[in-house]
Amino acid sequence: RPGDEINVGMVVKPNDWNIKIEGMPLEAVIRDSRGVEVKTSRFKINKYGFEEIKYITSETSPTGGYQVGLYLVRNNHRDTLLGSVTVKVEEFLPDKLKITSKLSKDEISGWVSPEGLKGTVTLKTLFGIPAENRKVKASISLNPAYPSFDKYREYSFYDSLKTKRGFTESLNDGTTDGNGEAEFDMGLQKYDKGAYRLNFLSEGFDAGGGRGVAAENSVLVSPLKYLICYKSDGDLNFIKKNAERKVNL
Numbered sequence: 001r002p003g004d005e006i007n008v009g010m011v012v013k014p015n016d017w018n019i020k021i022e023g024m025p026l027e028a029v030i031r032d033s034r035g036v037e038v039k040t041s042r043f044k045i046n047k048y049g050f051e052e053i054k055y056i057t058s059e060t061s062p063t064g065g066y067q068v069g070l071y072l073v074r075n076n077h078r079d080t081l082l083g084s085v086t087v088k089v090e091e092f093l094p095d096k097l098k099i100t101s102k103l104s105k106d107e108i109s110g111w112v113s114p115e116g117l118k119g120t121v122t123l124k125t126l127f128g129i130p131a132e133n134r135k136v137k138a139s140i141s142l143n144p145a146y147p148s149f150d151k152y153r154e155y156s157f158y159d160s161l162k163t164k165r166g167f168t169e170s171l172n173d174g175t176t177d178g179n180g181e182a183e184f185d186m187g188l189q190k191y192d193k194g195a196y197r198l199n200f201l202s203e204g205f206d207a208g209g210g211r212g213v214a215a216e217n218s219v220l221v222s223p224l225k226y227l228i229c230y231k232s233d234g235d236l237n238f239i240k241k242n243a244e245r246k247v248n249l
Helices: none
Strands: 005-011 025-031 037-044 050-056 064-074 077-089 097-103 118-125 135-144 156-158 167-170 181-185 196-205 212-221 228-232
Touching: 005 025, 005 064, 005 077, 025 050, 025 077, 037 050, 097 196, 097 212, 118 135, 118 196, 118 212, 181 196
Parallel strands: none
Antiparallel strands: 005 050, 025 037, 025 064, 064 077, 097 118, 118 181, 135 167, 135 196, 156 228, 196 212
Protein backbone atom coordinates (compact mmCIF):
# COMPACT_ATOMS: atom_id res chain seq x y z
CA ARG A 1 0.00 0.00 0.00
CA PRO A 2 1.15 3.61 -0.38
CA GLY A 3 3.34 4.30 2.64
CA ASP A 4 4.56 0.70 2.95
CA GLU A 5 8.10 -0.50 2.30
CA ILE A 6 9.04 -2.52 -0.77
CA ASN A 7 11.62 -5.26 -0.15
CA VAL A 8 13.16 -7.10 -3.09
CA GLY A 9 15.70 -9.90 -2.83
CA MET A 10 18.10 -10.65 -5.68
CA VAL A 11 20.19 -13.71 -6.49
CA VAL A 12 22.94 -13.47 -9.11
CA LYS A 13 24.75 -16.48 -10.53
CA PRO A 14 26.99 -16.93 -13.59
CA ASN A 15 26.16 -19.24 -16.49
CA ASP A 16 29.63 -20.70 -16.03
CA TRP A 17 30.29 -21.63 -12.41
CA ASN A 18 34.01 -21.12 -12.98
CA ILE A 19 33.44 -17.36 -13.32
CA LYS A 20 33.92 -15.38 -10.11
CA ILE A 21 31.19 -12.77 -9.59
CA GLU A 22 32.52 -11.20 -6.38
CA GLY A 23 33.03 -7.46 -6.88
CA MET A 24 31.04 -7.26 -10.11
CA PRO A 25 29.40 -3.78 -10.37
CA LEU A 26 25.59 -3.81 -10.53
CA GLU A 27 22.81 -1.24 -10.38
CA ALA A 28 19.28 -1.73 -9.07
CA VAL A 29 16.56 0.59 -10.36
CA ILE A 30 12.99 1.09 -9.12
CA ARG A 31 10.46 2.80 -11.40
CA ASP A 32 6.98 3.76 -10.24
CA SER A 33 3.77 3.21 -12.20
CA ARG A 34 4.47 6.36 -14.27
CA GLY A 35 7.88 5.05 -15.36
CA VAL A 36 9.72 7.56 -13.17
CA GLU A 37 12.90 6.29 -11.50
CA VAL A 38 12.27 6.70 -7.77
CA LYS A 39 15.40 4.93 -6.56
CA THR A 40 18.73 3.73 -7.95
CA SER A 41 21.40 1.87 -6.05
CA ARG A 42 24.87 0.87 -7.26
CA PHE A 43 26.86 -1.78 -5.47
CA LYS A 44 29.38 -4.58 -5.96
CA ILE A 45 28.02 -8.07 -5.55
CA ASN A 46 29.44 -10.25 -2.80
CA LYS A 47 30.82 -13.74 -3.40
CA TYR A 48 27.52 -15.37 -2.46
CA GLY A 49 25.50 -13.48 -5.08
CA PHE A 50 22.75 -12.37 -2.66
CA GLU A 51 21.63 -8.75 -2.40
CA GLU A 52 18.50 -6.78 -1.57
CA ILE A 53 17.03 -3.35 -2.22
CA LYS A 54 14.48 -1.47 -0.12
CA TYR A 55 12.24 1.47 -0.93
CA ILE A 56 9.73 3.15 1.34
CA THR A 57 6.77 4.57 -0.55
CA SER A 58 4.92 7.63 0.71
CA GLU A 59 1.24 8.13 1.45
CA THR A 60 0.99 10.11 -1.79
CA SER A 61 2.90 7.62 -3.99
CA PRO A 62 1.05 6.70 -7.20
CA THR A 63 -0.62 3.30 -7.25
CA GLY A 64 -0.04 0.66 -9.90
CA GLY A 65 2.82 -1.59 -10.96
CA TYR A 66 6.34 -0.67 -9.80
CA GLN A 67 9.15 -2.19 -11.87
CA VAL A 68 12.37 -3.28 -10.16
CA GLY A 69 15.29 -4.04 -12.47
CA LEU A 70 18.86 -5.22 -11.88
CA TYR A 71 21.51 -4.17 -14.40
CA LEU A 72 25.14 -4.98 -15.07
CA VAL A 73 27.36 -1.90 -15.07
CA ARG A 74 30.07 -1.54 -17.75
CA ASN A 75 32.37 1.47 -18.17
CA ASN A 76 30.46 3.21 -15.41
CA HIS A 77 27.21 3.01 -17.40
CA ARG A 78 24.06 0.95 -16.95
CA ASP A 79 24.26 -1.93 -19.42
CA THR A 80 22.68 -5.41 -19.54
CA LEU A 81 19.40 -6.09 -17.74
CA LEU A 82 19.91 -9.22 -15.63
CA GLY A 83 16.37 -9.56 -14.33
CA SER A 84 13.27 -7.69 -13.21
CA VAL A 85 10.13 -8.06 -11.09
CA THR A 86 6.88 -6.12 -10.75
CA VAL A 87 5.44 -5.03 -7.42
CA LYS A 88 1.84 -3.84 -7.14
CA VAL A 89 1.15 -0.80 -4.98
CA GLU A 90 -2.58 -0.52 -4.31
CA GLU A 91 -4.92 1.04 -1.77
CA PHE A 92 -6.47 -1.58 0.50
CA LEU A 93 -10.22 -1.90 0.07
CA PRO A 94 -12.27 -4.55 1.89
CA ASP A 95 -14.27 -7.04 -0.16
CA LYS A 96 -17.98 -6.26 -0.49
CA LEU A 97 -19.00 -9.68 -1.80
CA LYS A 98 -18.71 -13.35 -0.90
CA ILE A 99 -18.39 -15.95 -3.65
CA THR A 100 -18.86 -19.70 -3.77
CA SER A 101 -18.78 -22.05 -6.73
CA LYS A 102 -19.65 -25.67 -7.32
CA LEU A 103 -19.77 -28.20 -10.14
CA SER A 104 -22.91 -30.00 -11.27
CA LYS A 105 -21.22 -33.35 -10.62
CA ASP A 106 -19.24 -34.16 -7.50
CA GLU A 107 -16.22 -36.43 -7.48
CA ILE A 108 -16.94 -39.13 -4.92
CA SER A 109 -14.09 -41.64 -5.23
CA GLY A 110 -12.84 -41.44 -8.81
CA TRP A 111 -13.78 -39.01 -11.55
CA VAL A 112 -16.78 -37.36 -13.18
CA SER A 113 -18.01 -37.51 -16.76
CA PRO A 114 -17.35 -34.38 -18.83
CA GLU A 115 -20.72 -34.73 -20.56
CA GLY A 116 -23.07 -31.94 -19.51
CA LEU A 117 -20.71 -30.70 -16.79
CA LYS A 118 -21.61 -27.21 -15.56
CA GLY A 119 -20.36 -24.77 -12.96
CA THR A 120 -22.57 -22.61 -10.75
CA VAL A 121 -21.30 -19.40 -9.12
CA THR A 122 -23.14 -17.79 -6.20
CA LEU A 123 -22.54 -14.18 -5.16
CA LYS A 124 -23.79 -12.69 -1.90
CA THR A 125 -23.23 -9.49 -0.01
CA LEU A 126 -21.41 -9.60 3.30
CA PHE A 127 -24.86 -9.66 4.96
CA GLY A 128 -25.79 -12.86 3.09
CA ILE A 129 -28.20 -11.19 0.65
CA PRO A 130 -28.05 -12.51 -2.96
CA ALA A 131 -26.09 -10.10 -5.18
CA GLU A 132 -28.33 -9.75 -8.22
CA ASN A 133 -27.33 -8.50 -11.68
CA ARG A 134 -23.57 -8.72 -11.06
CA LYS A 135 -21.03 -9.56 -13.73
CA VAL A 136 -19.29 -12.93 -13.42
CA LYS A 137 -16.30 -14.14 -15.42
CA ALA A 138 -15.15 -17.74 -15.62
CA SER A 139 -12.43 -19.80 -17.26
CA ILE A 140 -11.39 -23.44 -17.36
CA SER A 141 -8.08 -25.22 -17.74
CA LEU A 142 -7.64 -28.87 -18.65
CA ASN A 143 -4.35 -30.57 -17.85
CA PRO A 144 -3.67 -34.20 -18.81
CA ALA A 145 -3.86 -36.37 -15.71
CA TYR A 146 -2.71 -39.92 -15.04
CA PRO A 147 -5.28 -41.67 -12.85
CA SER A 148 -4.13 -42.44 -9.33
CA PHE A 149 -6.16 -42.86 -6.16
CA ASP A 150 -5.23 -43.12 -2.50
CA LYS A 151 -7.34 -46.24 -2.08
CA TYR A 152 -5.32 -48.04 -4.78
CA ARG A 153 -1.81 -46.75 -4.20
CA GLU A 154 -0.22 -50.13 -5.03
CA TYR A 155 -2.07 -50.53 -8.32
CA SER A 156 -1.08 -49.39 -11.81
CA PHE A 157 -3.79 -47.99 -14.09
CA TYR A 158 -4.18 -48.20 -17.84
CA ASP A 159 -5.97 -45.36 -19.65
CA SER A 160 -6.76 -46.11 -23.30
CA LEU A 161 -7.47 -42.42 -23.93
CA LYS A 162 -4.18 -41.08 -22.64
CA THR A 163 -3.59 -37.58 -23.99
CA LYS A 164 -0.70 -35.10 -23.79
CA ARG A 165 -2.42 -31.86 -24.80
CA GLY A 166 -3.73 -29.29 -22.34
CA PHE A 167 -6.30 -26.56 -22.91
CA THR A 168 -7.23 -23.20 -21.39
CA GLU A 169 -10.34 -21.25 -22.34
CA SER A 170 -12.32 -18.26 -21.10
CA LEU A 171 -16.05 -18.93 -20.91
CA ASN A 172 -18.74 -16.42 -21.90
CA ASP A 173 -19.38 -13.81 -19.20
CA GLY A 174 -22.46 -14.34 -17.04
CA THR A 175 -24.80 -12.23 -14.92
CA THR A 176 -26.23 -13.29 -11.57
CA ASP A 177 -29.98 -13.84 -11.29
CA GLY A 178 -32.33 -13.05 -8.41
CA ASN A 179 -30.68 -15.77 -6.32
CA GLY A 180 -27.24 -14.32 -6.96
CA GLU A 181 -26.35 -17.28 -9.18
CA ALA A 182 -24.78 -17.60 -12.62
CA GLU A 183 -24.36 -20.89 -14.49
CA PHE A 184 -21.63 -21.84 -16.94
CA ASP A 185 -21.64 -24.71 -19.41
CA MET A 186 -18.14 -26.17 -19.69
CA GLY A 187 -18.66 -27.44 -23.26
CA LEU A 188 -16.04 -30.17 -22.76
CA GLN A 189 -17.31 -32.32 -25.63
CA LYS A 190 -15.23 -30.31 -28.13
CA TYR A 191 -11.90 -31.26 -26.55
CA ASP A 192 -9.85 -34.40 -27.08
CA LYS A 193 -11.19 -37.33 -25.09
CA GLY A 194 -9.02 -38.28 -22.17
CA ALA A 195 -8.46 -37.93 -18.44
CA TYR A 196 -7.90 -34.33 -17.34
CA ARG A 197 -7.56 -32.38 -14.15
CA LEU A 198 -10.18 -29.66 -14.64
CA ASN A 199 -9.81 -26.31 -12.87
CA PHE A 200 -12.83 -24.01 -12.88
CA LEU A 201 -11.93 -20.41 -11.94
CA SER A 202 -14.67 -17.82 -11.43
CA GLU A 203 -14.68 -14.15 -10.47
CA GLY A 204 -17.63 -11.98 -9.44
CA PHE A 205 -17.58 -8.18 -9.57
CA ASP A 206 -19.08 -5.28 -7.64
CA ALA A 207 -21.94 -3.39 -9.26
CA GLY A 208 -20.44 -0.79 -11.58
CA GLY A 209 -16.93 -1.47 -10.31
CA GLY A 210 -13.85 -3.39 -11.24
CA ARG A 211 -13.20 -5.00 -7.85
CA GLY A 212 -13.99 -8.66 -7.60
CA VAL A 213 -13.76 -11.85 -5.56
CA ALA A 214 -12.67 -15.24 -6.89
CA ALA A 215 -13.31 -18.94 -6.32
CA GLU A 216 -11.85 -22.13 -7.78
CA ASN A 217 -12.90 -25.77 -8.12
CA SER A 218 -10.89 -28.76 -9.27
CA VAL A 219 -12.00 -32.22 -10.36
CA LEU A 220 -10.76 -35.20 -12.39
CA VAL A 221 -12.81 -35.76 -15.56
CA SER A 222 -12.85 -38.73 -17.95
CA PRO A 223 -15.42 -40.07 -20.45
CA LEU A 224 -14.58 -43.66 -19.47
CA LYS A 225 -17.04 -45.53 -17.26
CA TYR A 226 -14.33 -47.62 -15.68
CA LEU A 227 -10.56 -48.22 -15.67
CA ILE A 228 -8.67 -51.47 -15.24
CA CYS A 229 -5.82 -51.52 -12.76
CA TYR A 230 -3.45 -54.26 -11.67
CA LYS A 231 -1.06 -55.13 -8.85
CA SER A 232 1.69 -57.68 -9.29
CA ASP A 233 3.80 -59.47 -6.69
CA GLY A 234 7.04 -58.61 -8.53
CA ASP A 235 8.66 -56.84 -11.44
CA LEU A 236 6.92 -57.49 -14.77
CA ASN A 237 9.58 -55.86 -16.94
CA PHE A 238 11.71 -59.00 -16.84
CA ILE A 239 10.59 -62.43 -15.66
CA LYS A 240 13.15 -65.23 -15.40
CA LYS A 241 12.45 -68.58 -17.02
CA ASN A 242 10.15 -70.78 -14.94
CA ALA A 243 9.55 -67.93 -12.46
CA GLU A 244 6.03 -67.15 -11.30
CA ARG A 245 4.18 -63.85 -11.11
CA LYS A 246 0.77 -63.25 -9.66
CA VAL A 247 -1.31 -60.33 -10.91
CA ASN A 248 -4.39 -58.98 -9.17
CA LEU A 249 -6.79 -57.10 -11.51
